[in-house]
Amino acid sequence: MSVLKRIDELSGNPKVRRSWFTLACAFFLIIIVIPSIFVVTKILTEWDLVNNILSDASTMDIIMGAVWNSFSIAFIVTVIDILVGLPMAWIMVRREFRGKNVLDTLMDLPLAFPTAVLGLSVVVFWAVPPEGITVPGLGLGITPYMLVVLLHIIFTYPYMVRSLSAILEQIEPNYETAAMTLGASRWTAVRTITLPLFRAGLATGFILCFARSLSETGGTNIALLLMGAITDDGGTFFTGPTFIAWMKTAFGGATSPEAMGAMILISVIMIVFALILLVVVRKVMMGFRIPIKKVWPDIGRKVSRGLLPKAKDVLAMAFLLFVVLIPSFYIFAFLTQPTGDIDFGGLLSATGTSFLVAGVAVAVDIVFGMPVAIYIARNKGNRLADVLDELVNVPLIIPTTALGFSLALFWGSFGFSDSVALMLVVLGHISFTYPLVVRNLVGAIEEVDPSYEEIAITLGAKPFQAFRKILFPIIKSSVLAGGILAFTRSLGETGATVAISDSVNTIPIYITNLVKAGMAGEYTMFAEAAMCSIVLIAICFVLMMVIRAMSQGGDRDA
């Protein structure tokens, strides 16, 4: 109590407030932003290594192939998400029907599944599984490329539907109704009125999905391992992140100069392209004009009536069911299989590590993210606030594997290495979860009228009292929701962890290793991996339910 009181008193001093804000900004820059992109400087200091790779045609082929795969897959996935996400968002926001709540929960479920688990589940469902997996699937002879697309759709789709629905909820149906009373058909009204108002949601959804797909390592890695596309001594198909992970673990690690050069090169390429993309997408999306001058009333009327709108809804639902939900849940088919003894000790210790990493990362995110979030939310239009606002997105768009590699190089250059591996992994997880937490906080704080805190201060409260008695309780449910979102994201992360250290054993890495053992001939390991996955899903599912209860509780109070 007395500590709080000391902070209350101190917060009355503007110098203290400014120092705390400066500290939070410094933390953001020095611990998060700079280490995330530090690898770019290596292209200058380690030019010889990189140059060797540039002149090595066969390695360059693999690198450019991996980069091409990553970006083209991300693009295809995002476009599909938009096409099927739009009608779905419409259904979720504008329709009332029985079971809407269930659908709402189902939609979020893939977010609760660690991607490594999805990788296993999706291969078993769609493709021909490797020897040793006895669960029957569709057994289609699809290529690794198509499989990765199918996998990435699953965990990006909820992001797209969520961002589109969020914007759609803010666009009043009155606009559409007004257009229709003025003689437009529903299709024309949506196309000329609602869609143009929608660009911000599209841009957010596009960036989120693209970045998530570009970044994903764990699930893709497992899928490619199971397909036999990546083995310990080589590979026929890589994405950028899986290539870095493979280099790090299979190719003799970062110690070999050849691997170092290749990893630097591909990381820099991925980071630079991703950042360019962030800027370009913003510009293109905001500048893009959906043609609204010309209307085709007859066509508009035809597509607004009869079977077509219904068919669109049915297709959207079918897509959700057959491409997203069933392949995700297919892992539960392993429950029908006999399992050997599960090594609970190993699972428990990996779970402990994962929880420790995720818990510390999220706590640090909230404490150091709060002042930055408050500043961004309360100073819209101010230069510094806008710059911070943009910078917060940077760790979000950078592929986590490249981010982890970059971070390891940064701290390595200060002499921190494997001896403090766990701490470095925590720092890595802070980097990519920080944007999730801060974004959530900014959104929540913007909703709160600043006059609450102002009035509290005129009533005699110190600034910190106004924060902890007024602002924080009001945004508490959003803080929790953002925290749990970041927590599950951290639990499921593979790429960053692998790129930072190969000694820290989190759950997804534990599962990946089981799968590798399975591929090496210990067939019972597949079933064990599946059982571990199911346990992990159960944990994440409970956390997701807590989020929902929290956010609904928040609605009731408001």
Place this chain on the structure above:
Amino acid sequence: MPEIRLESICKDFDGHVAADDLSLTIGDGEYLCILGPTGAGKTTCMRMICGLTRPDSGRVYFDGEDVTDMDVDLRNSTMLSQSYSLFPHMSVYNNVIFAPRIKEWPEESAKQIVRSMLNMVHLEQKADWKPAQLSGGQQQRIALARALASGSKVLLLDEPLRALDARLRINLRKELRSLAKEMGLTCIHVTHDQDEALEMADRIAVIRRGRIIQVGEPRDVFENPATPFVANFVGRSNVVTGRLTASDGDHAEVTVPGGWVLRTRPTGIPVGTDVVVTVKVGSTKVSHATDEDIPNRMCTGTIERILYEGATITVDVSVDGMGTLSAKLPNRKYDDYKAGETVDIQWVPSKASVFTMPEQGLEEEMRLD
């Protein structure tokens, strides 16, 4: 209980001037209304008194003590905002007891104060409710109770009645003022509603573009406006331009387009100057045109239309050369006139003000932004 003095305050928000060498004194226990159009700097003025906004230059004094650099929470000046800002996560009771708890008053006396405040606003039975469950008027009263329970001696009211519906707004005017008077508070009430200001204030300060252009008692501001802008902003006026052609201790004469000669109250403005004449629509009378000699007849015109407004009617009369003049009459006159009839327009010369033509032109002077 303090006397508040603002001295040469300047404040600029990225080129928008919110206070331009603004000086104002509010007496101890006075109820002052700051009246002005949107964006005139009303709210900024108030935020500088409680410290939420810091002036670029100039000083703020409470009872002679310079408080310009004092922290907001120590000033004992509480704001009541137009959205009330009742803390949504707390019950009514916890809202009201917020300040006593923050200030660590003994729990027993805090509880007693809260109870008496809730009593005073007649809402003691709603203590356990959440703000969202209350009606607008109830929220307004709870916000007031919360402000009063804080022990502040300065109450800053930022359009406190704005969000209420019209009838309730009028009822609450008296209540608010009498509560403030009872507690002996120094009140600054910001509004853009001139009726509210006229009815509630001890004195009105008319603010425009960050400057105070007139301070005075309601009747004074209404009847003796300092500028043509005030004349039209505080109660609507007929505004006519012309040239001062005669002036004595009794009245002045202004010749206007169309050759009419309008009489106004006496003025010190020299004869031959371009002037603006204003006369409140309520002081403007009409009567059926006649050849008889009517003492206060100023001009004659044709009725354009008659607006029925409930208790009053407004008769718009088109006068050759001058445009349209309006007269506000009691509604029982509604059947006496018809559009197209010719009427005489009269007013008592002492009700008409005369001003030198503003340098920036009349249109600029009368703008409401």
